[in-house]
Amino acid sequence: MISTGRVEIKGICKSFRIRKDKKISTWPALDNINLNINPGEKVMIVGASGCGKSTLLRLISGLDQPTAGSITVDRDLVKGPGADRGVVFQQSTLFPWMTVWDNIIFSRRLCISLNARDEQVSRAVYRSNALVTLMGLDQSVELYPNQLSGGMQQRANIARALVSSPKVLLMDEPFGALDAQTRETMHKVVNHLFKVEKTTVIFVTHDVEEAIVLGDRIIVLSANPGRVDTTFTTESVNRDEAGMVKRNDVSFFEFKEQILSRIRATTTMRATDDLLQKVAKD
Numbered sequence: 001m002i003s004t005g006r007v008e009i010k011g012i013c014k015s016f017r018i019r020k021d022k023k024i025s026t027w028p029a030l031d032n033i034n035l036n037i038n039p040g041e042k043v044m045i046v047g048a049s050g051c052g053k054s055t056l057l058r059l060i061s062g063l064d065q066p067t068a069g070s071i072t073v074d075r076d077l078v079k080g081p082g083a084d085r086g087v088v089f090q091q092s093t094l095f096p097w098m099t100v101w102d103n104i105i106f107s108r109r110l111c112i113s114l115n116a117r118d119e120q121v122s123r124a125v126y127r128s129n130a131l132v133t134l135m136g137l138d139q140s141v142e143l144y145p146n147q148l149s150g151g152m153q154q155r156a157n158i159a160r161a162l163v164s165s166p167k168v169l170l171m172d173e174p175f176g177a178l179d180a181q182t183r184e185t186m187h188k189v190v191n192h193l194f195k196v197e198k199t200t201v202i203f204v205t206h207d208v209e210e211a212i213v214l215g216d217r218i219i220v221l222s223a224n225p226g227r228v229d230t231t232f233t234t235e236s237v238n239r240d241e242a243g244m245v246k247r248n249d250v251s252f253f254e255f256k257e258q259i260l261s262r263i264r265a266t267t268t269m270r271a272t273d274d275l276l277q278k279v280a281k282d
């Protein structure tokens with residue numbers, strides 16, 4: 001049983017200071033977010049553009065601080081970035097001057113002291129090798145980031161985020177820049193990875209199908225300010241023998257529609273005929 005990677009989000013609020021009409025005012029991006037995420041759970045955050053998905057992920061990563069409320073990982077208060085949380089963004093953050101192998105082992109090296117025993121170093125190399133194989137990068141370890149496709153870059157980013165065995169993996173639209181076919185391949189790779197690694201995952205996406213395929217629980221945020229609107233679990237969606245969600249099943253389409261209708265109900269963007277006429281060219 002997995003016992004680490006419990007994330008508790010209590011009463012999180014985040015306001016930004018913005019300048020409007022020469023005055024400084026505060027803009028509430030998130031209001032009173034409460035979430036308990038179990039060890040090993042895969043939680044997907046969806047919602048209309050601008051509802052605060054990335055802001056929430058940045059707060060969990062410790063890259064930004066909440067205005068109110070607290071976030072703990074296994075009861076440790078998040079005060080800043082830490083090795084217990086790995087992060088993967090939409091854009092690759094690989095160092096361009098390092099090979100895939102050096103990029104992957106880099107963060108693990110930082111965690112090993114300079115006078116580390118051989119045994120610790122060989123454990124680091126063993127784990128890095130295992131992740132390289134899991135991510136299908138065996139043939140690419142000597143390549144530099146500019147020699148990789150978008151999908152390969154994201155696989156290397158995921159391996160790098162996992163190499164130090166974080167308790168929680170935070171993913172912000174990691175496949176958002178990939179074409180539909182590569183994204184589907186990545187879903188298979190990542191589903192396999194999630195089964196092997198059992199890390200807690202908090203994943204932000206625009207793609208509701210991706211959320212259903214990868215998540216145990218889907219949280220819809222409403223906008224202005226971002227609040228938890230609805231929570232769905234993917235238990236009722238039919239799966240094949242390998243445990244993959246059946247994308248062509250009626251239950252899949254019905255579930256997707258339920259989630260989309262919540263997102264539509266909470267979006268503040270409106271493409272009404274009236275508005276479209278206003279922006280139409282003469």
Ligand SMILES: Nc1ncnc2c1ncn2[C@@H]1O[C@H](COP(=O)(O)OP(=O)(O)OP(=O)(O)O)[C@@H](O)[C@H]1O
Binds near residue numbers: 029047050053054055
């Ligand atoms: N540094 C900042 N300063 C001021 N406002 C910000 C800042 N970062 C985010 N915001 C505002 O907070 C709100 C939430 O932004 P955020 O990027 O979290 O939304 P999102 O749901 O991830 O959007 P998208 O789906 O379009 O990527 C938006 O209104 C945005 O303008």
